Amino acid sequence: MDSLLLYFPLGAGVLSLLFALYRVLWVGKQDPGSETLIEISHAIRSGAFAFLRREYKVLAIIVICVAALLVIGEHGATRLVALSFVVGAFLSGTAGLIGMHAATLANSRTAQSAKTGLASALSVAFAGGSVMGLSVVGLGIIGLSGLLLIYTAIFGFEIMTLKETVLPIINGYSLGASSVALFARVGGGIFTKAADVGADLVGKVEAGIPEDDPRNPAVIADNVGDNVGDVAGLGSDLCESYIGSIIGAMVLGGAALSVRLVVLPLVIAAIGIIMSIIGMFFVRTREGGNPQNALNFGTIGASVLMLVFTFPAVWYLAPRTFSYENISYSSIGIIVAIITGLICGVLIGMVTEYYTADNRKPVINIARASTTGAATNILGGIQVGMVATGIPVILLAAAIMVAYHAAGLYGIAIASMGMLATTGIQLAVDAYGPIADNAGGIAEMAAMDPEVRERTDKLDAVGNTTAAIGKGFAIGSATLTALALFVAYKETVGLTMIDATRPRVLVGLLMGGMLPYVFSSFLIGSVGKAAFSMIEEVRRQFRTIEGLLAGKAKPDYVKCVDIATKAAIREMIIPGVLAVLIPVVVGFFGGAEMLGGVLVGVMISGVMLALFMANSGGAWDNAKKHIEGGAFGGKGSDAHKASVIGDTVGDPFKDTAGPSMDILIKLMSVVSLVIAPIISR
Amino acid sequence: MKIYYYLTVFPTEGLIASQLGPEDFGSYMATGSKKGTAEHLIFIEVSGEFGSYFDWDYAIQNCVPHSDGRPKHSKYLAVYRALENTPLDKLGAMYLTTRDGRSVKLEKSVYKEPENPAEFHLYQELCPVYPLVVSKLNAGNFAKHLTSDSNKVFVPQIVFADLKFFNVDDPEHTGNIGTLYSRNIQHLKGCIAQLRSSNDKQNKTLDRTHVESFGFQHIGKAIYVANSKETIAYNMLTMDELQRDHFPWAKSANIL
Numbered sequence: 001m002d003s004l005l006l007y008f009p010l011g012a013g014v015l016s017l018l019f020a021l022y023r024v025l026w027v028g029k030q031d032p033g034s035e036t037l038i039e040i041s042h043a044i045r046s047g048a049f050a051f052l053r054r055e056y057k058v059l060a061i062i063v064i065c066v067a068a069l070l071v072i073g074e075h076g077a078t079r080l081v082a083l084s085f086v087v088g089a090f091l092s093g094t095a096g097l098i099g100m101h102a103a104t105l106a107n108s109r110t111a112q113s114a115k116t117g118l119a120s121a122l123s124v125a126f127a128g129g130s131v132m133g134l135s136v137v138g139l140g141i142i143g144l145s146g147l148l149l150i151y152t153a154i155f156g157f158e159i160m161t162l163k164e165t166v167l168p169i170i171n172g173y174s175l176g177a178s179s180v181a182l183f184a185r186v187g188g189g190i191f192t193k194a195a196d197v198g199a200d201l202v203g204k205v206e207a208g209i210p211e212d213d214p215r216n217p218a219v220i221a222d223n224v225g226d227n228v229g230d231v232a233g234l235g236s237d238l239c240e241s242y243i244g245s246i247i248g249a250m251v252l253g254g255a256a257l258s259v260r261l262v263v264l265p266l267v268i269a270a271i272g273i274i275m276s277i278i279g280m281f282f283v284r285t286r287e288g289g290n291p292q293n294a295l296n297f298g299t300i301g302a303s304v305l306m307l308v309f310t311f312p313a314v315w316y317l318a319p320r321t322f323s324y325e326n327i328s329y330s331s332i333g334i335i336v337a338i339i340t341g342l343i344c345g346v347l348i349g350m351v352t353e354y355y356t357a358d359n360r361k362p363v364i365n366i367a368r369a370s371t372t373g374a375a376t377n378i379l380g381g382i383q384v385g386m387v388a389t390g391i392p393v394i395l396l397a398a399a400i401m402v403a404y405h406a407a408g409l410y411g412i413a414i415a416s417m418g419m420l421a422t423t424g425i426q427l428a429v430d431a432y433g434p435i436a437d438n439a440g441g442i443a444e445m446a447a448m449d450p451e452v453r454e455r456t457d458k459l460d461a462v463g464n465t466t467a468a469i470g471k472g473f474a475i476g477s478a479t480l481t482a483l484a485l486f487v488a489y490k491e492t493v494g495l496t497m498i499d500a501t502r503p504r505v506l507v508g509l510l511m512g513g514m515l516p517y518v519f520s521s522f523l524i525g526s527v528g529k530a531a532f533s534m535i536e537e538v539r540r541q542f543r544t545i546e547g548l549l550a551g552k553a554k555p556d557y558v559k560c561v562d563i564a565t566k567a568a569i570r571e572m573i574i575p576g577v578l579a580v581l582i583p584v585v586v587g588f589f590g591g592a593e594m595l596g597g598v599l600v601g602v603m604i605s606g607v608m609l610a611l612f613m614a615n616s617g618g619a620w621d622n623a624k625k626h627i628e629g630g631a632f633g634g635k636g637s638d639a640h641k642a643s644v645i646g647d648t649v650g651d652p653f654k655d656t657a658g659p660s661m662d663i664l665i666k667l668m669s670v671v672s673l674v675i676a677p678i679i680s681r
Numbered sequence: 682m683k684i685y686y687y688l689t690v691f692p693t694e695g696l697i698a699s700q701l702g703p704e705d706f707g708s709y710m711a712t713g714s715k716k717g718t719a720e721h722l723i724f725i726e727v728s729g730e731f732g733s734y735f736d737w738d739y740a741i742q743n744c745v746p747h748s749d750g751r752p753k754h755s756k757y758l759a760v761y762r763a764l765e766n767t768p769l770d771k772l773g774a775m776y777l778t779t780r781d782g783r784s785v786k787l788e789k790s791v792y793k794e795p796e797n798p799a800e801f802h803l804y805q806e807l808c809p810v811y812p813l814v815v816s817k818l819n820a821g822n823f824a825k826h827l828t829s830d831s832n833k834v835f836v837p838q839i840v841f842a843d844l845k846f847f848n849v850d851d852p853e854h855t856g857n858i859g860t861l862y863s864r865n866i867q868h869l870k871g872c873i874a875q876l877r878s879s880n881d882k883q884n885k886t887l888d889r890t891h892v893e894s895f896g897f898q899h900i901g902k903a904i905y906v907a908n909s910k911e912t913i914a915y916n917m918l919t920m921d922e923l924q925r926d927h928f929p930w931a932k933s934a935n936i937l
Contacts (some may be wrong), residue, residue, distance in 0.1 A: 209780075209781040209933060210781075210929075210932035210933055213781075213929075213932075215781070364853070368852075371852070371862075447928070447929065450924045450925060450928060453928075549708065549712045549781055549782050628857075630854060630855060630856040630857055631852065631853045631854065631855065632852050632853065632855060632862060633852075633855050633857075633858055633859055633860070633861065633862025633863075634855060634856055634857030634858060634859065634862075634898075634935075635857045635859060635898065635935035635936075636857065636859030636860060636896050636898055636935040637855075637858070637859050637860055637861075637862050637863075638860065638862075638863060639862070640859075
């Protein structure tokens with residue numbers, strides 16, 4: 001009977017993909033606009049797919065190598081972990097591909113729809129974003145429940161079989177998704193910021209041409225970057241969070257020796273998918289309305305519905321009582337944990353929004369600090385980024401304590417499910433941002449009417465806020481997921497405690513604390529190097545192409561896309577491979593305890609760095625926007641020049657290194673979880 | 682090919698003969714033939730050939746197409762006292778060219794006294810002298826003050842811009858005024874206070890080097906060209922006009 005429950009998430013996944021297909025067909029039927037619009041959109045689209053093709057070629061090699069190592073390293077039935085890994089990697093990559101297809105289809109159509117009005121432009125942009133959200137959750141859950149159905153058909157559905165055979169094999173699925181996510185995030189992040197910084201520094205600062213001006217050779221690369229970084233990268237990131245949180249909860253359900261606690265996370269995820277689809281129908285606005293309200297209505301509506309329907313599911317499915325480490329918990333505790341996770345996610349998002357919104361005190365203070373130069377602007381941003389770690393960490397600590405007391409370690413894992421169950425609509429809202437941003441850029445490049453630009457600007461401004469909230473959610477869920485995966489690791493290797501006074505653990509803690517810094521250094525250095533190549537190329541084109549600035553000759557956009565692509569692919573390999581190798585090396589040479597220390601160290605310093613970089617980067621960006629809105633002298637003022645420097649420093653923080661931290665901490669945890677059975681032998 | 686004559690008044694003074702029309706001339710002057718420069722400029726169309734100060738024959742003989750048929754970009758006739766020697770009735774439309782080579786045209790009009798004059802005005806002198814001045818005088822009277830030979834120090838003709846005036850006590854709502862909001866804002870407050878407290882003092886020099894960071898976003902109502910007898914105005918386009926008809930220029934000029 002319990003095994004039949006697995007068809008429910010499978011069905012929800014299929015429904016999600018069918019709805020995604022319907023949405024993408026609908027977007028495709030919208031008016032693509034004038035020839036100029038189609039031409040610009042095509043350039044962005046072909047650039048984005050050229051990048052993905054090359055990235056996926058490299059990833060395919062890495063996936064094959066890791067799968068081979070897993071086959072060699074594991075033994076017996078657990079060799080199937082390699083199959084799970086390949087499926088996870090393939091579906092994560094596919095989700096990114098589908099999302100990118102929809103986003104690049106929707107961008108010019110959003111610009112064209114903005115001619116009719118704000119409401120129709122919002123519909124197209126959100127429909128494009130929703131394809132990403134629906135594909136991620138659909139593919140994620142189809143893969144997971146499908147593999148579970150296959151493995152349980154082979155090995156059985158008894159709790160000990162699940163715990164000792166099936167779930168360790170399923171962990172490979174999370175590893176596959178995480179690996180692709182890390183490379184997609186790192187590669188996309190390097191691409192997008194290299195193009196952005198290159199386009200801004202030469203175009204805006206040196207040549208004095210405005211943003212999104214078609215005369216700038218890096219402008220298409222900049223728009224491609226929005227897609228490969230913020231759509232494909234973000235999609236893979238949340239895909240692995242989503243899968244990681246489900247698997248973390250399943251493993252801990254297995255540790256509680258309850259089949260139903262193993263299946264429950266999948267059922268909650270399935271409910272979340274259906275509620276996300278319903279919530280998407282709430283996202284609509286009338287002409288002159290506020291798109292932010294429409295998006296909030298959709299996400300909050302989906303979350304409320306999710307809670308309403310989760311209650312009977314938990315009540316029916318979860319055992320009335322279950323015990324963990326000899327402490328008894330009730331099924332009500334699971335509901336409390338889910339609500340706690342959801343509230344914590346929303347609150348972290350709100351705190352992030354407070355620290356990064358351009359009309360709030362922290363950002364205004366950075367803008368004011370810019371009037372005395374770049375140094376004070378930088379100090380202001382660092383200060384905001386540091387202080388912004390405070391409340392989210394306290395919220396996370398509170399959520400962990402509440403969830404733990406309500407439902408034990410299972411509660412912590414299920415709390416992250418509370419945050420991520422409605423990933424479908426959350427990701428749709430997140431992916432809507434870059435589509436709106438692209439639409440604005442295309443409207444500028446195609447010199448569309450002022451009303452169109454005004455509407456796309458309005459949609460874009462909403463996208464910035466949703467991006468900030470999305471980052472808060474991503475960091476919060478990453479922490480809880482990493483914690484759940486860490487606990488699952490501890491259970492699998494049979495560690496009863498991690499004693500920080502033992503030298504091996506202490507060494508592990510120190511090493512782990514250091515890794516996010518070194519990893520960030522790699523990424524920030526890579527952006528700098530790639531941006532340098534881009535700047536040289538843009539300068540060359542301005543210098544050598546006759547009539548470029550006069551608008552009589554076209555720049556070589558392809559060359560700039562190519563430079564960013566090559567740099568991103570080249571630079572993503574070392575940090576990506578290190579993130580996978582380090583837990584393996586530490587695990588085999590330092591032992592399970594030291595690896596445990598590494599995971600704790602990575603989680604603590606990674607979360608702090610992620611919060612710091614996301615908030616400081618966002619605050620610098622919006623301090624610049626606040627000044628450009630007409631404060632402290634506005635555009636061209638000394639304060640503006642200082643804020644541009646701050647924003648440039650913050651770009652790789654918030655869009656490259658910061659988001660990669662979320663994946664790093666989860667990837668290292670999941671790698672450890674996968675090798676845990678080998679280490680424990 | 683037709684020869685055009687342009688009086689450049691910012692950043693340098695000169696009279697230039699060219700076979701390029703105003704838009705192309707602006708683009709060429711801003712970005713250079715090798716695209717190695719990025720400088721904004723102000724120039725005025727001049728209907729030649731008048732008077733004897735400029736060598737018009739030299740222009741006609743030398744402002745000829747290149748051997749490959751390309752038009753002659755520029756032939757300088759003067760880089761000194763060009764404004765002084767150009768009668769106001771010979772001036773045509775004014776062009777403001779951004780650093781990336783986009784131009785907008787301002788039409789010549791007769792200066793009219795403002796109906797509700799402000800208490801203070803900011804004026805950026807552009808040619809042939811360059812101070813940034815805060816003044817109690819409206820543009821017409823300011824022009825007379827600068828060009829009247831009854832003053833100990835005067836110039837025969839002047840180009841100056843009336844700049845946006847902002848509330849110095851509300852830094853968060855200055856608008857896009859660029860370098861006008863400088864780190865030396867206290868000095869501006871002091872100058873205003875001095876003018877307020879003195880009935881005799883009409884003008885106070887704020888800065889002698891601000892012209893180096895002058896931008897089109899600073900311009901308030903108009904740019905004026907004047908001598909002791911006459912003031913002509915080149916009225917700045919309204920925000921609506923810029924938004925509707927000159928969006929790319931206004932973005933390049935940091936106004937939008």
